[in-house]
Amino acid sequence: MTRSFLIPLAAAGLVLAGCGDVGDAPVAETTAVETATTGPITFTGSALPISATDSTVQWTGAKLTGNHLGGFRTVTGDVYVDDGQVTGADIEIDMTTVYSDDDRLTEHLSSADFFEVETYPVAQFQSSSIRPVTAADSLLPEAATHVVTGQLTMRDQTNQISFPAVIERTDDGATVEASFLIDRTKWGITYPGMQDDLINDQVRLELNVATGDAVADGPELAS
Template identity: 30%
Template sequence: MTVTATLPGLSAGTWTIDPLHSEVGFTARHMMVSKVRGSFGDVTGTVVVADDLSASTAEATIQLGSVTTGSADRDAHLRSADFFDVENNPEMTFRSTSFDGETLTGDLTIKGVTKPVTLDVEFGGVGTDPWGNEKAGFEATGEIDRTDWGLTWNANLEKGGVLVSEKIKLALDIQLGKQA
């Protein structure tokens, strides 16, 4: 007997990312002693929830030029050819390949390189806003090695180590709106 995962209150249909109530964030180690956090402000996407949750799909597009870390100089460096090369690669995309209610796996494309990524997902629930719109919330976390996507710029430190970690932690807080 096969048991299909369900998420209480989440109905089948098409849901879109609400960019005003969603955040795609990341954390990198700086000089191996502290953390720098950033996020992308321009995120769009669609989730199609199927009656069989495992048949659901998710797609997202993130404009790399919308990166913000709290430092204009660092943001400009991230947009440069040393990292995202926004002029030639303005966006990154994610397309799911599987979802079981707790784990989302998909293909992440950055700078023309596509690699699989697995995210741990926590379902926040479903609610109706004051205007009658159905909303659902999810949090997702994971870790990637940025060098897998050709993001290899770094600087060696005098006493050992490097300026920017290769391991990047991802933290997504996504609100979806149900489409009529």
């Protein structure tokens, strides 16, 4: 599956692309969620387990002097299907498996300045709505098929995000692909970087999820 829409996803807050640019991608609509006042998200349909070998979460981060690429090596969960349609997604990211294109950066990302993985080893995205793109969604990327809304929890902070995605139901399962920008500070990741090499607050995340034998055609890590 080739998608021009899928410009290089992550769950989260990191370092950012050349001269402070993380590249083109839609900005996820983000709203704070008071988890204590909301009930658990429930899903309808049959659960299709996510294939850990065929699913990835990647990120692009930028600072004044350049960019960094990375991701998380372990992604698990389920995609829900009802009457042939994808109705939900429950995705867990093992934050302890964070990696990047620089060993020192990877170690720093695991610290309290960023993901603090010893205290917060798991990030989770649970969809609350998946709807087909309509004519009213004229500003979305042309290849987008659906708009996904749900809760992203990271470092024990939860925000509702909404973003376009390419979702396909196949004989082998289902695939979900998306690329969008988030503001890392909304999840408490506020480390500014060095004074002469400040970090961009925006991070580009790429989600490529596949169930069963279905394979999501995510972009390569290198740009």
